[in-house]
Amino acid sequence: MMDSEPARPPAEVERYLSELVRRVAAVYRDRLVSVGAVGSLALGDYQHGRSDIDVMVVVDPAVPGRSAHELAEVLAHPGFRCPAAGLELVVYDSAFAAGGAPDAGYLLNLNTGPLLPAVADFEPAGAPGFWYVIDRAIGHQSGWTLAGRPIREVLGAPRRSDLLAAVSASVHEHASGAGHLADNRVLNGCRAVCYCRTGRWVSKRQAGRSIAAAENNFRALVEQALRSFERPRRGALALPADEVDAFLSFVRRSVDRASA
Template sequence: MNRMSRDSEGPPPLPAQVGPYLRELVRRTRGVCGADLVSVLAVGSLALGDYRPGRSDVDVTVVVEPSVSGAVLRELAGALAHPRLPCPAPGLELVVYDRGFAGRASGLAGYLLDLNTGPLLPSRASFDPARSPAFWYVIDRSVAHRAGVVLFGRPAREVIAPPAASDLLAAVRASVREHTEGEGHLADNRVLNGCRSVVFCRTGRWTAKRVAAREIAACEPGFRPLVEGALAGFERPRAEAVGLPAAEVRAFLTWVRERVDEAAGAVEH
């Protein structure tokens, strides 16, 4: 079965700029993994309808049978590495899980392979989840469960379990702390991720960054100029990103942390 559809409401069309790339990625993944391949899912901005050419990475989750060997995973990393498979986006972020782990709720990173590659993304192929902060993967699996676009195989909700609420809020907390520090993150993306975190805590749903930012700008007038500046910056390619006032960004993310802490405290009690 090879279908590019979404298993949740309102599927966004996959951008034309990445369609051929994703088809070739699936072809190579099937060729390497064979019968052990369970699903290939587009996640992140592709799943949420917020992909921006020149700005967004291509995010993909792969689910395989537990019998997949380390040699196969290393072969897959090589087959998908840029420029061997030229990436049309700033980068590819691809994570492979075994079906047993992916199918149960967890607050761990838990991957078999975490591959970062692309023209603007530092190359990395990790096979040891203990070396990576877990929160990125917990959030990504939550988005994948709710909105993953099926590129091949079984639907996202059949193969990716949603994290427990406490684990997910802990992950959102850690994400906000990471963006507050700011190292290695564009200012506009830090602000938009903060908006999405607050909207998630208020509604329990993951939204596109731009949708979340418009919601925050509408209901928090004190932060509106900063959020609108982040939205304008997000329209620019990554290589042409512009800065935002550092003190305002930090103040906003401090406010975001307080909102996330309130939501986490409500769950804990």
């Protein structure tokens, strides 16, 4: 259970986060409510060379719309060099963040960094909401506050039914295989099953170890995914496609049972 501050990341990531907070504060000034790390940083499982840096920014609803555009410019790699695989940063207004809604709802969705396709999106209408719902749920449970009010307090908890729907949608996306490494598809599936069984979010590697111990039919595949996950993204191992598909079918059944 990750209810205390997570393990510190490498020094260069800490320096990057400090400068990121400075730049966010320079843009939003007194309209800034909170900055928090989510994802692997919050769950104590950041792996340098593999993990993204996941950050949420919460601001006053009255913030000028141009501020999100300004922030996207000052955080873009390589002008502001990201030391990780990438930065995934999302900005919300505080009213939306507190509501626990099942929508994307962002003011800015920014992906930047050496291994991420660059994205700076300011229009959430039509965007699939499931990844954002899951990330906000992780932030509500385990977020690591970098500046301002505690991030866990400003992020409202999604309803369990909305969260299970988001988990189901994420598993279906991973089943398509598009844009995802095989090890990440398997370990995200492990995390989905662990959430359905326990109601808690854990890291991908912790989830993988738990499922490998509990599900003998999939132990070899999950252990292979764990070994692959220790490698840089470009060195990820190929996993047997038919075994990955069978595992994700098992994950979908597990989510469906939890949703019934």
